[in-house]
Amino acid sequence: MMNKKDCKIIQDLLPSYSDGITSQETNNYIEDHLKNCAECKNILKNMNKEIEPNETIDQAKELKYLRSFKNRRNFMVVLSIILTICLCVGVLLVRIPLNPDRFNVEWMYMENNELNIYLNTNYSNIVVTGEVESNEEKKEIVIKVKGGIPNGISGGNYGINANIDIDENTENIYIEGAFGKRKLIWSKNMNIMTKEEWERWYIEEYIPEQLEKTQGIYYEDIKGKKQWIATPEWNLIYEKIFKE
16 A cells, blocks of 8 residues: 555656656656556546647647738738739829920911821820810810820820811810810911921921930931930031031
8 A cells, every 4th residue: 555645745746747847866756656556647647638638729729820820921912912913003004184284385387177286295204195075066176185104114205296177167276184174275366387387497496496405316227226316416417408
């Protein structure tokens, strides 16, 4: 028969023994006792049964949390990619509201019943487009301008060429920007150039004036390759073609 005092000591040590924090000497003492004590042996067995399920539950909870965290992280990565793509597409498709007061007529001339207009603007790094609308009698014609993001980092089309058919009913032509704001650019009583007058003005006045404002001009050769000619060389070409 085992000494109850020894059983009490062993039972006090069993939790530490079960957790593996007792010394080897204590382990030997406990294990020698358990060989001959069914009561303490059963206590240890029941103690392990209580601990193992809890550990399993804790591990399951931890794995579930890790899987949930991983799924959330993957979801956020996918969501970020989708939002980035949508943002890029949105930037390319976005239309920028334009103020018609920032557009001016660079030139205008009449050829038969077609009015040719070139509008420039001080907007930069946007692509400017326009749509011509009129009522049934063509009494009022409107060029509706819109702006968009260029396909490149910089650059864009900063002006609009418009060829508009007019007749005896046409009285006014407007440029219209954001929120229906309009600017009058042509009226029936305006005195404008003919095509012949415009060509003479373009060659004799416009080109020389533009050449004075720039250091040179890029152009594409017959192979589609960009070439650069400095302004002094352009002046020589201009003089050779138009002045001699």
